[in-house]
Amino acid sequence: MTDHKKVNVSKAARLSVAPMMDWTDRHCRYFHRLLSSQTLLFTEMVTAPALVRGGAMHLLDHDTAEHPLALQLGGSDPEELAQAARIGAEAGYDEINLNCGCPSDRVQSGTFGAVLMTDPGRVAECVAAMRATVDVEVTVKCRIGVDDQDPEYVLPEFLARIIAAGCERATIHARKAWLKGLSPKENRDIPPLDYDLVFRMKQLFPNLHISINGGVTTLEQAQALLEGGLDGVMIGRAGYHQPAEILCKADRDIFGQAEAAVTDPAEAALAMLPYIEAHLASGGRLHQVTRHMLGLFAGRPGARQWRRTLSEGATRPGAGPELVQAALLQVPGAVAA
Known part of the structure; x- marks a missing residue:
């Protein structure tokens, strides 16, 4: 991948629509791309075993119009993730993202998703293996911690490890994930948001491109977070349920394209x-x-x-x-x- 393309993906990450299971499929992404030409779009999470062992290549189907486009992978085996990343890069994705934030039971049983917050060494191995295999950027989406972890301690350690492994961009869902006691749906709302912690991580790791995720429901909110010093904002359910409200003005208001018309x-x-x-x-x-x-x-x-x-x-x-x-x-x- 050329440096020019890499810069474009980083720029696109100023605003992104979160990977959401059963929602951000290829039809959804094609539609969202008509609303904003610049916003970074994500696949639903695709597990590395599905690609490497299951040969489920249909999960990578996409239209060229969807770019800039990131593939989110779930997994915890460095070698298998590296193979899946190679398959994704060869399929044309602009970025490979590792899921370290999903709290579902199915994900936990596969030892990937938010449970990986407890094993930053393994995550670093996964990132390094993927980075060594593909030319496109390898990024991570994580929580601030899980269960009884102290985010003030574990998040800086986690970020330091993935940076050392070659990760230059991270998206932080500014909530803990409670793997014991809360359902995946409850994990999206009940754990309190801690935006201040994410801002402190930006101060601690100024060279890491940090996007914030969680609780953002308007484009104005996203603008305020960007003006506050963060590099990107990832919007989830609001981007899906009110796509015009979030995306139609994004090219102008978030990406500064003065000539860009607001999409009708x-x-x-x-x-x-x-x-x-x-x-x-x-x-x-x-x-x-x-x-x-x-x-x-x-x-x-x-x-x-x-x-x-x-x-x-x-x-x-x-x-x-x-x-x-x-x-x-x-x-x-x-x-x-």
């Missing part, structure tokens, strides 16, 4: 029609794409009717692009083609 949500919906037609022609179903578009008009008049029209109609046999046009007619000011 209705135009983005119409721009999805050729993609939908191609998906249907290849044997896909409408709802596989439109389920990611339900929040497009969140907070605007007609949003409920838009959502209802799509959600009720998209699973019906023979449903096609005309349903999107019909749904647009429910939104005042959005004119269907």
